[in-house]
Amino acid sequence: MIEKYPSELLQNAVEAISSLPGVGSRSALRLAMHLLNQPRENVHHFTDAINRLADEVQYCPECMMISDNGLCSICGDRHRDHNTICVVENVRDVMSIENTGQYRGVYHVLGGIISPIAGIGPSDLTIRQLVDRLHRMDCTEVEVILALSGDVEGETTAFYIYRQIEGFGVRVSTLARGLGFGDDLEYADSLTLGRSIVNRQIFKP
């Protein structure tokens, strides 16, 4: 427990840094002292990068992903399959899926997940924009992949979106769940193992 700071400036900086998720007051003090030991222009470079992100960020009008100006690079790519829309919670999920190199469709970024505990309802997400987007498309050709996390919030959100779009005639799919590649049966949780058996796939040697 840190109780008393020798300087109010230091205390304010430590309190600001420890407002970040997962950063306690000890780590925050360590980071503040690190910044204090840097040349002043490095500190300004650090804070400018964060201010510019907050002040100048824009979102792709099509998929709601962060984008520096207008249409994002994925929505603007003619070579991608614009009839396959992968619905994800946030930009980090887009980056994770892009890093697999396995997906050639486009995205729709919800900007969060329905969570009554955190006070996040459907209207706080970009579900309205997804519905509008499907309105502008020939839905018989479209597949919507609900790539949300497997917890209660993720399943609630997936179900809510499904109910909003089921009337459009789009194909709605979700991520395959099962044992990870290389996973040991012995250490798999029983829910995952159970679903892996029920949803077993044809063996392709």
Added chain:
Amino acid sequence: MIEKYPSELLQNAVEAISSLPGVGSRSALRLAMHLLNQPRENVHHFTDAINRLADEVQYCPECMMISDNGLCSICGDRHRDHNTICVVENVRDVMSIENTGQYRGVYHVLGGIISPIAGIGPSDLTIRQLVDRLHRMDCTEVEVILALSGDVEGETTAFYIYRQIEGFGVRVSTLARGLGFGDDLEYADSLTLGRSIVNRQIFKP
């Protein structure tokens, strides 16, 4: 590994945040997204606190500790023992010792430790200021406690300072080292245990 960011603003912010010690690119992305989800004035409050620390920080002319204006609250305290000077590496060490509530003397903050590997020599520290400070005092009354870490750098720095001040006639002491309170003999490292036996103290029940 994060390879491709959808936005240069985001990439710059992530790179700035991951320049902090102990923060990888994944954590940095998580923190950047957290900041992006905050109201803009919260982000400005965060960066302002850091900028003000870097821009307006001052040091106590007596002990070289961070201080908002002039003499720090410890050096300015008439009730403390100004003839006992505890030499520490940094402000965090001052705060740790202050939190024990066991010390009533004053401090001298070196601002680092001699480390040839990190390119930090004696002239990068406030050893000169310590020598000047002792010059202004009646040294026969003074005790200097070298409260530095027990590693090679700490011992090197303590020895260097000792050589600089041994001619002043000050009493020079160092922190007691031994088993921690509540420590189990079985799990103590042999160096610490060995020193604990050699430096054994009179039993005071």
